[in-house]
Amino acid sequence: MSVLTTQRLSLSPHDPARDAAGLAPILGDEEVMRHIGAGAMSTEAIADYLQRHADMWLNTGxxxxxxxxxxxxxxxxNIFLKPVRDLPEIEVGYTLGRQHWGQGYAREALTEVVRHGRGRGIDRIVALVRPGNTRSIRLLLRCGFALEATVPIREKLLELYVI
Structure with a gap:
């Protein structure tokens, strides 16, 4: 489990006890989560999500x-780098509180996580995005990702971006 740092950010591995309160208003925000998973998360769903990610560190690194x-x-x-459940790929995904949109934080974090993955020998990193998530698509393109395909996953069509 690695703590990553950038010019303005510290990326610390999920700690359910430490992160739940700070992430609740973000992961529970309908607008932030509009294009992610099943949408805004309940307190219980956030606790489960954070625990899954903490466990994933132990099981997959x-x-x-x-x-x-x-x-x-x-x-x-938050941001993650993890195996995709439905594909033989390593995926990056992220959320950012609305009040921080447009300030370069997501780009800074995404660039650092891709650098970290590459440093661990991961040559191919994907992002799965709903076609209507134009903000995320623009970010991925600015960071060097390219659209490779549209894939059906869990009854949705998602765009697969690759770097």
Missing amino acids: MGGWALRRSEDDAVLG
Whole structure:
């Protein structure tokens, strides 16, 4: 489990006890979660999500990180690097609180997680995105990802971006 740092962020592996309160307003926000999973998460779903990511670190050496602003330790969102359940791929995914959109935090975190993955020998990293999630698509393209295919996963058509 690696703590990653960027110019403005500290990415710390998910700790369910530490991260739940900071991530609740983000993962529970309908607008933030509109294109992610089943949408806004309940307190119980957030606890389960964080525990799954903490367990994933132990089982795969990959998982989720909380994005914390270095200057004040505020939780801004989260990001993960993990095996895809439905494909033989390694996936990156992220969420960011609405008040932090457009400030370059997601790009900074995504760039660092891709760098970290590459440093661990992961040559191919994918992102699965709903076609209507234009903000995320623009971010992926700015970070060097390219659309490879549209794939059916869990009864949804998702776009597969690759770097």
